[in-house]
Amino acid sequence: MSHTAPAFLAREDLNRLLQLLQGQGYRLCGPQVRDGTIVYDHLADTAALPRGWRDTQQPGHYRLQQHDSPRYFDWANGPQAIKPLTFPAREVLWEARRRESGELEFIVPDQALEKVAVIGVKACDLAALALQDQHFLQAEYQDPGYLARRKGLFLVGVNCSRAAATCFCVSTGDGPAIEQGYDLLLDELEEGFLIRSGSDSGAVLLAELPLEAALPGQIDAAEQQVQQVARSQQRRLMPVSPGSLMQQRQHPQWDDVADRCLACGNCTQVCPTCFCHHQQDLLQLSGEASEHQREWDSCFSESHGQLAGFQVRSTVKQRYQQWMTHKLDSWQEQYGRSGCTGCGRCMSWCPAAIDFVEEANKITGDG
Amino acid sequence: MNSHVFAPMRATVLDNIRESEGIFTLRLQLSDPQHRASYQFMPGQFNMLYLYGVGEVPISIVSDPQDPGVIDHTIRSVGRVTRGLAKLEAGAEVGLRGPFGQGWPMALARNKDLLIVTGGLGCAPVVAAINFALKRKAYYETINIVQGVKHSDDLIWRRQYEAWQALEGVEVFLAADQSGPGWPFHTGLITELLGQVTVDLKNTLAMVCGPEGMMHAVAESLLQQGLSAYSLYLSMERNMQCAVGHCGHCQMGADFICKDGPVFAYPDIRDRLLLAGV
Ligand SMILES: Cc1cc2nc3c(=O)[nH]c(=O)nc-3n(C[C@H](O)[C@H](O)[C@H](O)COP(=O)(O)OP(=O)(O)OC[C@H]3O[C@@H](n4cnc5c(N)ncnc54)[C@H](O)[C@@H]3O)c2cc1C
Numbered sequence A: 001m002s003h004t005a006p007a008f009l010a011r012e013d014l015n016r017l018l019q020l021l022q023g024q025g026y027r028l029c030g031p032q033v034r035d036g037t038i039v040y041d042h043l044a045d046t047a048a049l050p051r052g053w054r055d056t057q058q059p060g061h062y063r064l065q066q067h068d069s070p071r072y073f074d075w076a077n078g079p080q081a082i083k084p085l086t087f088p089a090r091e092v093l094w095e096a097r098r099r100e101s102g103e104l105e106f107i108v109p110d111q112a113l114e115k116v117a118v119i120g121v122k123a124c125d126l127a128a129l130a131l132q133d134q135h136f137l138q139a140e141y142q143d144p145g146y147l148a149r150r151k152g153l154f155l156v157g158v159n160c161s162r163a164a165a166t167c168f169c170v171s172t173g174d175g176p177a178i179e180q181g182y183d184l185l186l187d188e189l190e191e192g193f194l195i196r197s198g199s200d201s202g203a204v205l206l207a208e209l210p211l212e213a214a215l216p217g218q219i220d221a222a223e224q225q226v227q228q229v230a231r232s233q234q235r236r237l238m239p240v241s242p243g244s245l246m247q248q249r250q251h252p253q254w255d256d257v258a259d260r261c262l263a264c265g266n267c268t269q270v271c272p273t274c275f276c277h278h279q280q281d282l283l284q285l286s287g288e289a290s291e292h293q294r295e296w297d298s299c300f301s302e303s304h305g306q307l308a309g310f311q312v313r314s315t316v317k318q319r320y321q322q323w324m325t326h327k328l329d330s331w332q333e334q335y336g337r338s339g340c341t342g343c344g345r346c347m348s349w350c351p352a353a354i355d356f357v358e359e360a361n362k363i364t365g366d367g
Numbered sequence B: 001m002n003s004h005v006f007a008p009m010r011a012t013v014l015d016n017i018r019e020s021e022g023i024f025t026l027r028l029q030l031s032d033p034q035h036r037a038s039y040q041f042m043p044g045q046f047n048m049l050y051l052y053g054v055g056e057v058p059i060s061i062v063s064d065p066q067d068p069g070v071i072d073h074t075i076r077s078v079g080r081v082t083r084g085l086a087k088l089e090a091g092a093e094v095g096l097r098g099p100f101g102q103g104w105p106m107a108l109a110r111n112k113d114l115l116i117v118t119g120g121l122g123c124a125p126v127v128a129a130i131n132f133a134l135k136r137k138a139y140y141e142t143i144n145i146v147q148g149v150k151h152s153d154d155l156i157w158r159r160q161y162e163a164w165q166a167l168e169g170v171e172v173f174l175a176a177d178q179s180g181p182g183w184p185f186h187t188g189l190i191t192e193l194l195g196q197v198t199v200d201l202k203n204t205l206a207m208v209c210g211p212e213g214m215m216h217a218v219a220e221s222l223l224q225q226g227l228s229a230y231s232l233y234l235s236m237e238r239n240m241q242c243a244v245g246h247c248g249h250c251q252m253g254a255d256f257i258c259k260d261g262p263v264f265a266y267p268d269i270r271d272r273l274l275l276a277g278v
């Protein structure tokens, strides 16, 4: 049975977990403070975790502050979650070589399995990972690179102990508590962690940790904490019934938001579920080889809807409509659920401080 | 298909035929005998063609599926890749991945009148259907080809149309919104011409390809005249990068044109045809 009741792990013993993972050949990846934000990157040990750091977020606003708290995960999120670990911003799909005879050769890079353990993944981002899995793996064609990277992931989730003002995962049904998709799951308390496993490989590791029985008070405190996070969320995305947002394309609010939107595409770059990308060739100077790359793209970019002699979406309004109607509406037809997991990043990182939830609610509200 | 979905197969240029100003047909053969042996396609499907060092573009297959050993693509040079492809000579190699997408419902059209309507500068997907049907004329009651252009000077394959018209059981109707001297055909909108076509709409399968506004006008006109909406198919076009439903570029509402299309039954796409920006 891989799902266990929670046990208690002292904060200073978290490093033991990291060591065990390294011992099993995992490269560690975890949150840390960089350039005034929380980013997931290679993690040496728990000393690098963002101890005592909390974020304040508002549309167009993100700040970190240091507090006198022993906690490592007392923040909501940073600009990017774990999407780049499975779907990197740029990668080489294959390389072409041309011999003097004119013959071509196509070389696919080795997709060797790399074991990566991610420490401290939040509920909204695990939900986003499940959506990316649906898109890249459960389709007619599987993405080979994504598959190799995904298979190598060991996921240590952490239930949120604090929501940013931009968070609305309660209304999308994706948080703040993590229910699935993890190997190990943490609840962070003042004195340490509750820990439980969600997979066989998680259970194996759990058995090697110096654990104590969790006290009823600790279990209670963890539950209270998650409920408190849920209650504290101020934003609520109203449900969008499939097809309804598409039918609201005449709503005047689109003109209003299009007036403010810069079409910079930041919202799409930080969104953990966005999957658009384009392909391009990079010819080496010698002329003997050419790298065929793929790179994240955005429905806000000029080239996204460009055809020979025809631009599908020439106005900012049309691009904003594409972004929002796809994410909240047609996504449901494609993947059986909305493409938004309530992380709030598209608001915090919008230079025009556009409030995605407020805009959507205004448009769907007058239905 | 290759083992790696994104890596092209090698294909040799057998011939590069100049069709008209800016239009050429590349005859390709997969270089690897194993790839050649397993390759199959249907009219209306497309390949991604790769030009070394430049990139990939989606191009319809216009040759006959009976002989997948020779793969023809009729291409208009408009930009970086297509202009480069235009210059290739026999013996050169390109990359090819495919075939992708849902083609025309050729089997559904059996024992029916076939009505093919195309607008603009020659539309490769319907050329595939026309070529397919002409080779199997006995399967179809009649084959009717309707082509509309903006200006009569835009008609590029006049000789081709004349050759088709000369065949028994085949009728060709041509229209130009504006015509210059020496245009013996209809002057006016393509929809006006549809009234002259003598197919039995109760027993017709229609295939339409062209700009979206034209497809919508043609479709609604045919429905009004009594064609059933499920006997009407359109071929759609969008920017394509991956061809397998991953890159998001060809989205049209909830559909990915590359895998759910490019050919759609009209009722499945009707609500989106006239929505600007979709
Ligand atoms: C399913 C499908 C089948 C097609 N079949 C044919 C065919 O049989 N014959 C033919 O001549 N053309 C066909 N096209 C159109 C052809 O793919 C584009 O004209 C071609 O991609 C332009 O590439 P380029 O590099 O030469 O032009 P570019 O230098 O890239 O630019 C020229 C213009 O084409 C646009 N464009 C770029 N990439 C694409 C793309 N992938 N899809 C559409 N437009 C693009 C550019 O944005 C620009 O406006 C088809 C398109 C689709 C989607």
Ligand code: SF4
Residues within 6 Å of the ligand: A260, A261, A262, A263, A264, A265, A266, A267, A268, A300, A346, A349, A350, A351, A352, A353, A354
């Ligand atoms: S909504 Fe904001 S982040 Fe998104 S494109 Fe517009 S200005 Fe940029």
Ligand code: SF4
Residues within 6 Å of the ligand: A267, A270, A271, A272, A273, A327, A339, A340, A341, A342, A343, A344, A345, A346, A347, A356
């Ligand atoms: S749409 Fe905005 S809030 Fe929803 S998942 Fe994407 S970035 Fe997060």
Ligand code: FES
Residues within 6 Å of the ligand: B239, B240, B241, B242, B243, B244, B245, B246, B247, B248, B249, B250, B251, B256, B257, B258, B259
């Ligand atoms: S071409 Fe990439 S999704 Fe259709």
